[in-house]
Amino acid sequence: MTASTKRASWPRLLRRGPLENIATALIGIGFLMLFQPFALALYTWSFVTMLVGTAMFIVVSKFPE
Amino acid sequence: MTDANATILERAAETAARATPAPVAKRVRALSDRAVAWLFIAPTMVLLLAINIFPLIWAIQLSFTNYRANRPNEPVRNVGLQNYERILTDSDTWLAMQATAHFVFWTIVLQTLIGFSLAYLIDRKFRGHAFWTTVILVPMMLSPAVVGNFWRFLYEPQIGLFTYIVSFFSGIPPSDIAMLSSVKLAPWAIIIVDTWMWTPYVMLICLAGLRSIPDYIYEAAEVDRASPWRQFWSITLPMALPFIMLAVLFRGIENFKMFDMVNLLTGGGPGSTTEVASITLKREAFEKWRTGFSSAFAIILFVAVFGLANIYVKVLNKVKSR
Numbered sequence: 288m289t290a291s292t293k294r295a296s297w298p299r300l301l302r303r304g305p306l307e308n309i310a311t312a313l314i315g316i317g318f319l320m321l322f323q324p325f326a327l328a329l330y331t332w333s334f335v336t337m338l339v340g341t342a343m344f345i346v347v348s349k350f351p352e
Numbered sequence: 353m354t355d356a357n358a359t360i361l362e363r364a365a366e367t368a369a370r371a372t373p374a375p376v377a378k379r380v381r382a383l384s385d386r387a388v389a390w391l392f393i394a395p396t397m398v399l400l401l402a403i404n405i406f407p408l409i410w411a412i413q414l415s416f417t418n419y420r421a422n423r424p425n426e427p428v429r430n431v432g433l434q435n436y437e438r439i440l441t442d443s444d445t446w447l448a449m450q451a452t453a454h455f456v457f458w459t460i461v462l463q464t465l466i467g468f469s470l471a472y473l474i475d476r477k478f479r480g481h482a483f484w485t486t487v488i489l490v491p492m493m494l495s496p497a498v499v500g501n502f503w504r505f506l507y508e509p510q511i512g513l514f515t516y517i518v519s520f521f522s523g524i525p526p527s528d529i530a531m532l533s534s535v536k537l538a539p540w541a542i543i544i545v546d547t548w549m550w551t552p553y554v555m556l557i558c559l560a561g562l563r564s565i566p567d568y569i570y571e572a573a574e575v576d577r578a579s580p581w582r583q584f585w586s587i588t589l590p591m592a593l594p595f596i597m598l599a600v601l602f603r604g605i606e607n608f609k610m611f612d613m614v615n616l617l618t619g620g621g622p623g624s625t626t627e628v629a630s631i632t633l634k635r636e637a638f639e640k641w642r643t644g645f646s647s648a649f650a651i652i653l654f655v656a657v658f659g660l661a662n663i664y665v666k667v668l669n670k671v672k673s674r
Contacts, residue, residue, distance in 0.1 A: 314659035322453035
């Protein structure tokens with residue numbers, strides 16, 4: 288399968304750009320949750336949010352544009 | 353190269369080739385360019401794996417145990433996610449994160465504002481700008497250990513130059529300005545030193561951004577009678593923004609890991625007011641000897657830095673594509 292046919296058959300929802308933006312947003316939100324001084328619950332869930340964002344970023348950065 | 357030298361080299365090569373055992377020589381000749389390249393980078397790869405990757409995997413493994421490095425003979429028990437749960441529900445660790453956030457936020461704000469302003473001034477190319485650029489860059493070139501020690505002297509309540517200057521302008525007695533032992537002032541003492549040291553770095557990145565803006569854009573703006581204020585907001589700032597973002601991200605990652613300066617200046621004190629995440633990590637690992645717990649803490653910090661680094665690479669690619 289050539290790169291162009293692979294790109295054509297790739298689902299539109301799984302394009303790199305928007306998914307990478309979502310992953311970046313998750314990392315950013317997790318980072319803010321880790322450092323905020325308002326709620327311990329947010330601090331507790333910050334690591335999971337960041338981890339999901341980072342893992343997602345690693346995976347989706349391999350997707351075609 | 354002269355003919356005589358070439359002959360000597362050829363003779364040396366011939367001697368080396370004769371000395372190489374036939375099977376080895378045959379094997380080397382059979383290697384592809386790719387294989388030779390791998391052969392050359394293999395030692396570095398092995399070193400990186402041994403120094404970076406192996407400790408990381410070991411730390412991940414330790415983070416799920418109750419291992420203590422000062423009691424190596426005690427049986428190691430798997431505690432699952434207990435260490436992570438403790439860290440993420442502990443209010444003291446949360447306070448350390450807040451101290452880190454306070455430090456990171458204010459250093460980035462000050463360094464970006466001052467760094468960009470300095471870059472904007474230097475970019476005007478006034479008389480002697482090269483000399484002043486060098487002078488401004490000096491703090492960045494010093495070792496953090498040296499900077500930490502001489503700022504300790506500058507902050508001395510009785511003999512410190514910084515204290516003397518503040519006292520001279522504010523009228524407060526020098527003995528009342530205890531920068532490193534006051535709960536209110538100690539975090540700011542560290543912020544001042546970090547800003548003094550790393551603003552030049554931000555300035556350099558911003559200067560690169562300002563120099564990358566083509567002159568013809570300003571010339572077109574001049575033709576359209578745009579005011580300097582309008583040119584700044586519509587041309588300079590938007591075009592330098594990716595570079596500013598880069599500086600912010602880079603300093604954010606670095607300051608998040610800040611250890612040396614805090615350790616030298618306050619050691620996390622007074623009390624725990626300047627106890628940033630890396631100081632808490634050091635106390636847990638090498639004072640309380642809770643190796644498993646501190647490994648879990650290190651992994652949490654690693655994920656945070658790694659996440660930021662991903663964003664950093666993304667911004668960097670955006671800057672490169674411009």
